[in-house]
Amino acid sequence: MGESTRMIDVEKLISYSDDLVEVLKDKRDINNLTQCFQHFNDLRSHCDADSNEVHRLLREYEEKIEACKEKTEQAKLEVADGAEMEYLQKEYQEELEKEPVSSEIIELERQRVSIEERKKNLRKYEQDKLKEQRKLSMYASITNIIPDLEDQSRISGRILLIKYYFPLHLVFCFTLKVVCMLLYKDSP
Known part of the structure; x- marks a missing residue:
């Protein structure tokens, strides 16, 4: 086959x-x-x-x-996933909120320094004023005359009169201005 x-x-x-x-x-x-x-x-x-x-x-x-x-x-590797993106967004928002707060802190710090300077100047002024009062008190206790320091063009002052009464001493200050013509600033 x-x-x-x-x-x-x-x-x-x-x-x-x-x-x-x-x-x-x-x-x-x-x-x-x-x-x-x-x-x-x-x-x-x-x-x-x-x-x-x-x-x-x-x-x-x-x-x-x-x-x-x-x-x-x-x-995909460079781009963050959704959760990480939310975290970064939240962190960014916190930074944005911190920025005005930090500028406010800086402004408050500047104001604090300014206030401290003013306090320091005020203390110095008060100390100078106290020195002047003590100086004035010393002049008054020695000479019984309080000089008038406001008018610098002439020498002037107030005479103190002290009166004694029994056990108490009373001090009276009369506002009699004693003008001393001996010295003037403009005189030779």
Whole structure:
């Protein structure tokens, strides 16, 4: 049975060969076949060129896709997730709230320094005033005259009269102005 199939195949092959020889004997058929073969080769070269171009473009697009994937991964790594973004936003808001507070603290510190300077100047003024009072008291106790320091153009003062009564001493200050004409600032 194997030989009969083989025989049939050989018979078909011989029949096909005979048909082909008959076709090739005709000149017009050979020209048609040559033309078809030439068209086939042209079509094949065009298809190969198109295929190569498509493969090249495909490789370029794959490279671009990989580059985009890498950029996307890098961007995902750089961009914080939602919880971290909320934390950063909250921290930023706290910093914004601290900024006016710190400027207020600076302003209050400046005011505190100014107040301390004023207190220091006031203490110095009070000490100077106390010194002047003591000086005036010393003048009065030695000379029984209180100098008038307000008018610097002339030497003047008030005479103190002290009266003694039984156990108590009473000091009366009369506002008699004693004008000493001995010295003037403008005089030679």
